[in-house]
Amino acid sequence: MLRTDKLVFEYIRRDEEGNVEGITRAVDNVNLDVKPGEFIAILGHNGSGKSTLAKHFNALLYPTEGEVFVDGMNTEDDSHLWDIRQEAGMVFQNPDNQIIGQVVEEDVGFGPENMGVPTQEIWERVEESLKTVGMLQFRKSSPNHLSGGQKQRVSIAGVIAMHPKCIIFDEPTAMLDPNGRKEVIRAARALNQVENITIILITHYMEEVIYADRVFVMDKGHVEMTGTPREIFSQVDRLKELRLGVPQVTLLAHELKKAGLPLPDGVLTREEFVEELKKIKR
């Protein structure tokens, strides 16, 4: 679905007069291959290159070196630009920056309208996407009167209405309260499991990635670790070095193990944790 081949992206830094000061390599030789229907999470500290990488997936940025393919199309091939943007949708951090309509349903219809979808079908798509994210009862509301989590779900509906094969979430929950976070993550998981849409989730919240099929950890522009959530979160100390953490339950299990309880590495959920402790007790 998504493939990068020796992807490199460099920013040119300039001083006030516009002279070149230096070059920053934001993405450094990244090779990824994401299969259709996968749920991928990308972790990494601030400035590790996650967002820059993500912007290559729908041709918002072009590689300095190497190539990016979306569903077999090279992102540098201009003739595919609109196909790529339609197939790989993006949801950003701040819901207020992505909503343009005065009414929820108009906002959701904006994408398909720009693609030249016939009017009747636009309304069908709007209804279906709002239903998917559980926002249908708000279709006539003004986005200004929604909570952060609801606005973010409207943004997601706007992307779904374009019938993408892949959605890239760039820290979609950073500005939300716990409930809003849950709503958005639930919507992302449902899209993956029910609609079989490929999901790329970039986040700083370790709890949100435990359901991913694979996790990529980025550092200094390259992929530092790859694996299932369990494999990744087994390496508590390594993650700390990369300025990251693990879910609180995982950390608690890790600490208890260090204190002498025979617990396995990479305990991800509360249920698992309680089960493991029960085993020890017996």
Add this chain to the structure above:
Amino acid sequence: MSIILDHVNYIYDEDTAMAHAALIDVCLNIPDGQFVGLIGHTGSGKSTLIQHMNGLEKPTSGCVFYDGKDINDSDYDKKSLRAKVGLVFQYPEHQLFETDCFKDVCFGPKNLGLPQKEVELRAYEALKQVGFDDEYFYQSPFDLSGGQKRRVAIAGVLAMKPEVLILDEPTAGLDPKGREDILNLISKLHEEMGITIILVSHSMDDVANYVQRIIVMNKGRVAFDDEPKEVFKHYKELEEIGLAAPQVTYVMQELHEAGFPVDTDVTTLEDAKNEILKAFGKC
């Protein structure tokens, strides 16, 4: 320098069809030197509340007292109040504007009308307090990482020498290490300088680890106001109003239900660890 809110009500767009009560009969007393966590879901009135504390909003009815004086009296000096009660907004780095970090931090004290020397001294101190390296002083704030920018922005408020520091979600958008660094910094300011801290946060884990008291807002009212342990005992009610308890509280709850002899009102990782070890006779 306590802050007292006495039956404060605030209504947005009063006398219009859009009238909406954001604060309803809020009574609070925040004594000197406390570290307070303020939680509530989006739209619960947290931000409106903190804006009353340094006079950015005026109550529709009720009074706000700072250090015993009503801050909305016509002859009250609000400018000096705003120096004493520093407010760090959400994403404060968006407010950085100067050509270098040092100048940016100077902006606040300069506006207080202090002599240049004092201004620079304060800016230097503030940048040191937030653990900012000398070598970056004259760099553009826009070339820094998110966590560093935020430090500069916090220094800008500290340079006003506030007695109370209110931070609106200071860790939003930072990576886990960045979050920990900022929280440790705030906690250090509280311990070493005795500044009263009011921390607005969506992260229950953070709040439980650092604060002495939690105020929970819901629909404009104070829903709970107590020590973290006591507040998180009401985790079911918290969930109903869109919040949650720290993960470890749930873990202990489930362990208790599974028959382990553990205390359920644990809110921090350290306590949870000790409780479990105790239950297994390892402590």
